[in-house]
């Protein structure tokens with residue numbers, strides 16, 4: 094079943110460059126989460142309070158995508174302060190982690206050790222980030238902004254087709270943890286459609302946070318249960334890991350493209366740097382003047398080059414030196430662009446270095462705009478569907494398996510041919526490299542808010558969405574556009590059904606591109622504030638079950 098609401102509100106008499114939007118707008122991966130956000134706006138909350146409510150609601154109703162046991166990046170635009178900032182709530186490696194922790198005595202990667210169960214989980218950042226958002230940016234206490242999520246956890250939400258698909262994908266992992274299976278399956282199978290998933294233990298944890306903020310999660314009874322459950326199941330968390338977790342405020346990555354300012358995720362996400370690199374490369378071409386194959390060729394060549402750099406240079410900026418300024422500089426992109434031939438694909442093997450990236454399977458994004466022009470673009474994750482498929486007993490908190498985003502075996506190819514750079518090696522307390530790319534695109538006339546889940550494909554999805562956006566298309570076009578992806582290695586152009594017509598396909602193959610059609614991917618959520626037209630618009634990816642909506646402000 095596809096649930097998608099697409100509303101457009103346009104005021105007839107529009108002042109030029111309205112200082113405030115004519116309505117608020119929100120798009121998230123679940124209608125109940127979008128509703129939770131509007132509920133909080135209706136109570137006088139701002140976009141940041143709504144972001145708390147949406148994040149917490151998604152933690153309840155989209156347990157396969159994100160949650161209190163995971164992490165994320167919240168890109169904020171604070172209209173009053175005229176300031177953009179990124180809240181880094183990414184998971185950290187536990188303090189007892191070490192670079193070879195997923196290798197056997199012979200130095201081989203232990204299958205699934207970084208994906209399933211307690212040892213796969215990084216120290217969660219979402220609870221600390223929600224507390225930080227509420228205290229530093231919100232107007233309402235957590236007791237108000239967490240209320241919709243607490244209600245959903247207690248009363249339950251109905252299983253959807255997407256829930257069932259995600260649960261079926263992780264049945265093998267669920268088999269290893271009876272607590273996770275009890276909470277999210279029925280008799281060891283995905284629950285039937287409409288089955289109500291109730292999470293009283295998770296409601297209890299959210300209530301502790303409502304009363305005590307981050308301490309309600311990282312200290313006291315909840316923390317004790319988390320650590321005990323993880324250690325009993327072979328994990329390495331300690332009280333100190335939880336007590337010491339801190340969010341970091343980071344300066345977003347910035348770039349320019351055809352008169353628009355790009356504001357996006359900073360390291361430890363690779364998203365912003367790779368996005369700006371691709372746009373810098375493409376800025377040197379007149380894409381509109383090319384045929385479909387020519388345009389796709391250049392987009393793919395830009396992707397190939399940005400992804401090569403991604404794995405080579407990027408990691409946790411608190412641990413490794415990242416040449417951010419160089420990578421973002423237009424001169425650097427000029428060099429990359431000069432190596433592109435119009436008539437021929439560049440074999441990835443001919444570029445120096447070889448660092449493939451892995452692709453995850455679930456995560457979530459939401460976009461929010463409030464009455465004052467505050468904006469949030471947030472991408473949150475527990476990595477694979479249902480994370481590590483592990484729940485410390487008595488908490489209801491499904492833990493992430495984000496440790497898999499580290500290079501499990503730096504410098505040396507593992508059994509699957511995956512190689513990671515030193516910059517992303519496991520180290521105690523380090524944040525693992527991410528592809529999450531919450532983004533704003535801004536001009537005097539417009540503010541665009543977008544992002545998506547999709548593992549290594551997130552960045553190319555945001556690129557394609559951004560190209561539609563700066564072309565003046567509406568948000569539905571950004572989120573619906575057929576997707577194309579190249580990540581340097583493997584040297585393949587992945588594409589959705591219908592991405593190319595026959596002649597474009599043939600022309601790309603004639604240039605030497607290997608094309609591989611795959612089922613659709615991504616779940617983009619987008620909002621547009623068109624200041625020139627004084628209009629607001631929202632759209633949710635038609636591929637999945639989200640809801641984008643525009644709401645007039647409640648009567649005072």
Ligand code: DON
Pocket residue numbers: 452453454455456457474475476477495498526527528529546547548549551
């Ligand atoms: O942070 C990252 O890049 C990954 N953990 C995201 C995983 C993801 O998006 C999977 N989604 N489909």
